[in-house]
Amino acid sequence: MLYRAFLRLVDKLPLPSLRVQRLTAIAVILTQAGIAVTGAVVRVTASGLGCPTWPRCFPGSFTPVGVSEVPVLHQAVEFSNRLLTFVVSLAAALIVLAVIRARRRRDVLIYAWLMPGGTLLQAVIGGITVRTGLLWWTVSVHLLASMLMVWLSVVLYAKISEPDDGVDTVQAPAPLRWLTALSGVALSGVLIAGTLVTAAGPHAGDKSIERQVERLQIEIVTLVHLHSQLLVGYLALLIGLGFGLFAVGVTPAIRKRLFVLLALVCSQSLVGIVQYFTHVPAALVVIHVGGAAACVAATAALWASLRTHEPLPATVTAKQSA
Numbered sequence: 001m002l003y004r005a006f007l008r009l010v011d012k013l014p015l016p017s018l019r020v021q022r023l024t025a026i027a028v029i030l031t032q033a034g035i036a037v038t039g040a041v042v043r044v045t046a047s048g049l050g051c052p053t054w055p056r057c058f059p060g061s062f063t064p065v066g067v068s069e070v071p072v073l074h075q076a077v078e079f080s081n082r083l084l085t086f087v088v089s090l091a092a093a094l095i096v097l098a099v100i101r102a103r104r105r106r107d108v109l110i111y112a113w114l115m116p117g118g119t120l121l122q123a124v125i126g127g128i129t130v131r132t133g134l135l136w137w138t139v140s141v142h143l144l145a146s147m148l149m150v151w152l153s154v155v156l157y158a159k160i161s162e163p164d165d166g167v168d169t170v171q172a173p174a175p176l177r178w179l180t181a182l183s184g185v186a187l188s189g190v191l192i193a194g195t196l197v198t199a200a201g202p203h204a205g206d207k208s209i210e211r212q213v214e215r216l217q218i219e220i221v222t223l224v225h226l227h228s229q230l231l232v233g234y235l236a237l238l239i240g241l242g243f244g245l246f247a248v249g250v251t252p253a254i255r256k257r258l259f260v261l262l263a264l265v266c267s268q269s270l271v272g273i274v275q276y277f278t279h280v281p282a283a284l285v286v287i288h289v290g291g292a293a294a295c296v297a298a299t300a301a302l303w304a305s306l307r308t309h310e311p312l313p314a315t316v317t318a319k320q321s322a
Contacts (some may be wrong), residue, residue, distance in 0.1 A: 007100065016098045018160075022050040024095045025157040028115055031088040032153050033293035035122075036146035038081045040289035041156070042169055043198075044282035048134045048205030048213075050078030054127035057082070077103035078100055085123055092116040095156070105164040105309075115185060118149045134205045134213045143289070150293050151184075151300040158304035171254060176244045177306050183241060186234040191292060193227035200278055235265055254305050261298040268295055270292040 016024075042048055050070060051057035057079055058065040064075035092115035099112045122145050129138040170177075199216035200223055206213050216223075242258050268291040275284045 005189065010097055010100050013097060013101050015146065016102055018102075019104060020096075021098045021104075021160050022157065024091065024098050025153070025160050027091045028095050029150065029153045029157060029297065031084075031091045032115075032119075032146065032149040033290070033297065035081070035088050036143060036150070036293050037286060037290045038084055039143065039146070040286045042078055042081050042283050043139070043205045044203050045074065045077050046203075046205060046207040047074035047077035048139075049130065049208065049211070050074035050076070051130065052154075054130040082126075085119070085126075088122075089116065089119050092119045099160065103164075104160070107162075108156070110157045111152060111159055114152050115149075115156070115187050116190060118145070118152065122146065122149065136199035136214060136216045139205065140192070140199055143195050143198075144191060147292065147296045150296045154297045154300035155304050158301065159309070162309035163311050164309075166309045166311045169308050170306070171308060172245060172250060172306045173248060176241060176248065179241045179244065180303050180306055181235065183234060183237040184299055184303060186230065186237055187295065190230045190234050191296075193223065193230050194292065196284070196290075197223045197227050203280065203282065203285060228272070231269060235262075235269070238262055238265065251305075254302070257298065257302045261295070261302055262293065264295050264298050267291065292306055 034105060051064065052070065052074075053059055056062050057075070058067070062312070064072075064079050095115055096112045099108050104112075122142070123147055125138070125142050129135070129142050130184070132138050172180075196216060196218070197220060200218050200220045204213040204215060238258075238261060242262070245254060245258060268288070271288050271291055275281070275288060278284070
């Protein structure tokens with residue numbers, strides 16, 4: 001009953017064009033990736049406990065409080081990251097309103113509703129991270145959830161760009177689609193290993209002597225080797241996928257997505273190498289997280305392009321009209 005009342009309210013909104021829907025979906029992608037990057041800024045500036053409680057910033061206050069125990073800079077960085085959650089939530093809410101008002105097909109609606117749902121879940125994970133004192137595995141889950149939201153938001157954009165009155169069309173043979181899915185699994189392994197490297201690395205998110213942040217007690221060189229080997233496997237899968245796609249012949253759009261993805265992965269590899277030999281400078285950590293989000297987005301875009309929802313052939317449309 002409440003949902004029907006909600007639909008009646010949405011029907012009073014202006015009808016969004018396809019361009020507006022796509023721009024809103026792009027805003028969702030950018031905000032979901034952006035909050036992962038700002039989260040990295042929080043970590044490398046040791047501002048993770050700039051707001052030591054959640055959902056309030058300090059006991060009895062949702063905003064920063066002038067206390068000597070927590071530097072002003074750390075409060076400002078962490079509180080700014082929390083404020084960005086409202087921007088992410090706004091974009092998520094707008095995409096839901098847009099696709100409902102436009103009467104989009106069911107799978108578009110499902111992916112759209114995942115945006116506010118996932119954002120709420122991320123806020124809860126963030127709260128758990130703060131309340132556990134930046135426990136390393138909660139921080140890892142927080143980043144991995146952000147990467148998942150980036151993937152889902154890119155697939156949402158792809159589905160919004162497709163016509164509703166169409167038919168599912170396979171753009172590549174099943175083995176190549178499975179190989180693309182496998183590359184997504186390999187990317188997940190790379191991301192998980194990357195969060196473990198960070199969990200054992202020098203950037204704990206807080207430097208307070210009184211409250212030491214628990215770290216992952218594994219030799220960081222071992223984790224770096226695991227991370228790099230998984231990356232090599234991921235890149236090898238992408239190269240094999242590329243040969244397969246070119247062998248069967250695919251659209252220029254798919255080839256472009258593949259080249260962009262390969263370029264991003266190679267660039268990300270270079271950043272990681274520089275990080276290792278320069279002892280993980282803070283700026284490169286932020287760039288590396290942004291690059292990870294870009295690789296996730298590019299992999300999702302390639303995956304979505306291999307099975308699309310295309311317009312009905314003109315002959316079929318003519319028969320239906322008759």
